[in-house]
Amino acid sequence: MRKSTSNSLLILGLFLVLLFLLNISTGSVNISISEIIASLLGYSKDSIGSQIVWDFRLPKAATCILAGAGLGAGGLMMQTFFRNPLAGPDVLGLSSGASLMVAITILAQSALPFWASGINQWAVAIASSGGASLVFFIVIAAAQKLKDNSSLLIIGMMVAAFASSLVSVMQFLSKAEDLQAFMIWTLGSAGATSWREIQIMTVIVFIGLAISSICVKALNSWFMGEQYSKSIGVNIKRARFWIVFSTCLMVGSITAFCGPIAFVGLAVPHLVKLLIPTNNHKILLPAVSLGGSILLLACDTLAQLPGSTQILPLNAVTSFIGAPVLIWVVLRNKRKFLNSR
Amino acid sequence: MREQYTFIKMDQLVLGYSPTENNILFKNINLCLKGGQLVCFMGSNGIGKSTLIRTLAGLQKPVSGKISYPEKEPGVEIEKWVSLVLTERITVSNMTVYELVSFGRYPYLFWDLKLSAEDKKIIGEAIISTGIGSIINKKVDELSDGQMQLALIARALAQNTPVLLLDEPTAHLDLNNRVEIMRLLRNVARTMNKAILVATHELDLALQTADVLWLASSQKSIEVGIPEDLVLNGTLHKIFDLKGFDLKTGKINHEPFRKTEINLIGNGDELIWTKNALDREGYSIDKNASTTVELIHNEKKMGWLITTPIFTKQANSIQELLDKLSTSIELS
Structure with a gap:
């Protein structure tokens, strides 16, 4: 069992390397493999190919890896946390909260002239994290009151609906060019990040993953319920806070830099659990992080439509893969449910 | 201690x-x-x-x-x-x-x-x-x-x-x-x-x-x-x-709803279970009863011998015993 688990992790790691290479070797400009390798190793620093690799493809691939890892881990933690296989940052309205704050930041600049001076990537990032955090703390406050998963999901969705309605009002009232900037943000992209932003994201995602790995004990025992977990020395209150905090940190910042990327956080934990059937988060967390990176790299590679100069929005591709996976998981659970009756 | x-x-x-x-x-x-x-x-x-x-x-x-x-x-x-x-x-x-x-x-x-x-x-x-x-x-x-x-x-x-x-x-x-x-x-x-x-x-x-x-x-x-x-x-x-x-015996109480009293003779587990069955069927157990049920232990088999003033019958299972008892009571 232990051997097959480490084998699976190894396979995931190999897949990641493979997809990373595939991802950076595809794009609208044809660059030969030898040139890519040469530029990666720093031999042909001045060529255009090298510039494209270092300034566009590598940052994009790195962003995919970081965002995928964070979203995968966040999705896993939320599904464990709510003991609900369909939970995820999207369902709980995190992305909607982020959208609302970003919409305020981008769209309100024409309405509030004094506001405009601060609009840049960073303002968008801060607004997005703030929005995601706000929604999460609303959901968490409700979680502590309700202790009932389905009502909590309803609250998350209602918060999302509320945020969306405000966003649509703002869209209706805003100028065309602001609207377009906002729309592009909502479609999700891994290609808009600079190396500086990648540094920040790396730090945040690693902090998030570090916190989540300290929560492994709590996450593992979460399925037993609060009473049992307490009886084996898990500090539920503290665990609740840190699980929420790390998810919020990772998902908020990823949404800030890449926009709301749908479905990765939802689908990856299910796919990984198929490969490694365990409840042990000590194994699952690194596995979903790898899995998330792989899925996002794959989606991004497809989004570039290899062989053409067209690029699809990232969210279109992730949902294209994510939605069928989700349907399949529901069908599978239903069958299991009926069998156990 | x-x-x-x-x-x-x-x-x-x-x-x-x-x-x-x-x-x-x-x-x-x-x-x-x-x-x-x-x-x-x-x-x-x-x-x-x-x-x-x-x-x-x-x-x-x-x-x-x-x-x-x-x-x-x-x-x-x-x-x-x-x-x-x-x-x-x-x-x-x-x-x-x-x-x-x-x-x-x-x-x-x-x-x-x-x-x-x-x-x-x-x-x-x-x-x-x-x-x-x-x-x-x-x-x-x-x-x-x-x-x-x-x-x-x-x-x-x-x-x-x-x-x-x-x-x-x-x-x-x-x-x-x-x-x-x-x-x-x-x-x-x-x-x-x-x-x-x-x-x-x-x-x-x-x-x-x-x-x-x-x-x-x-x-x-x-x-x-x-x-x-x-x-x-x-x-x-x-x-x-x-x-x-009945806490003192650890059993459910049965009212003896039949009038027949039975003198039960025997020992061991079989006696306990025979008594249970008779209790449930509403018989009361009495040493001085004219009807006796005696447990017979043969080499391999168990048997129950029913003796009344009128007849003697043998049963090979408790079910048979109960059947024979109830038919004989209806007759008399």
Whole structure:
């Protein structure tokens, strides 16, 4: 069992390397493999190919890896946390909260002239994290009151609906060019990040993953319920806070830099659990992080439509893969449910 | 007599949802749990058994009063002193029984969850003493109710605490599994010198296995005593308001609705079961009766010889005996 688990992790790691290479070797400009390798190793620093690799493809691939890892881990933690296989940052309205704050930041600049001076990537990032955090703390406050998963999901969705309605009002009232900037943000992209932003994201995602790995004990025992977990020395209150905090940190910042990327956080934990059937988060967390990176790299590679100069929005591709996976998981659970009756 | 350590002590304990009279479950409880003792805690549904268990485990605060753990050294966490088996249903996929049992070691592990040789030894012992060695690689969601309870008890044993509190561990189980679990707890209490508290509805099992009974009465108090005393002094009868269950014989009372009296002669298990059948069928047993039923032990076979003033018949099973008795009565 232990051997097959480490084998699976190894396979995931190999897949990641493979997809990373595939991802950076595809794009609208044809660059030969030898040139890519040469530029990666720093031999042909001045060529255009090298510039494209270092300034566009590598940052994009790195962003995919970081965002995928964070979203995968966040999705896993939320599904464990709510003991609900369909939970995820999207369902709980995190992305909607982020959208609302970003919409305020981008769209309100024409309405509030004094506001405009601060609009840049960073303002968008801060607004997005703030929005995601706000929604999460609303959901968490409700979680502590309700202790009932389905009502909590309803609250998350209602918060999302509320945020969306405000966003649509703002869209209706805003100028065309602001609207377009906002729309592009909502479609999700891994290609808009600079190396500086990648540094920040790396730090945040690693902090998030570090916190989540300290929560492994709590996450593992979460399925037993609060009473049992307490009886084996898990500090539920503290665990609740840190699980929420790390998810919020990772998902908020990823949404800030890449926009709301749908479905990765939802689908990856299910796919990984198929490969490694365990409840042990000590194994699952690194596995979903790898899995998330792989899925996002794959989606991004497809989004570039290899062989053409067209690029699809990232969210279109992730949902294209994510939605069928989700349907399949529901069908599978239903069958299991009926069998156990 | 063996020295008995007091592992949990309650002083003037008041339990409830809030201090108002209506929301109080138990008042001024002064009890203790001692090592080596199996205590069965009985009372009707909703009377507060689970609340007391949660309070003793430190999961919930009492309204007033004090719980102390006299033998516990200061600084030892409660999770290393008290382990639990609760009524909450556990649903988890992708987990083996061994993994479930190993959760008992969580209070002793760091965040990296690495099991030491010592941890593995204790888990192994818990598995052996609950007899679940053959199912340790089975998935938890494939277990039967009885296996699930054994696995949960193994998990609690792996926690290696002096006190073990179980909330209705035999609910939803068949008689065989109920007996198995009570016997297991009985043995664990004695051999490992643990204090075990079992909240249960199983009066007959509790009477035969418990060292001490706690009976939750409707006056918000808990009556305490050894089972035999509580039976003979009528406390059990009063609290349970028994309807046709004869505590002194451990059987259900039958009214003799037939007029026929039977003189039953014989010995051994067969006599007991023959008597049960005759009781159930409404015959009364009387030494001076004119109808006799005699048990005959042959080489391999059992037989029943019916003798009345009019005839003599033989039966090869209790069913045949009952048939022949009732037809002969109708004839006469």
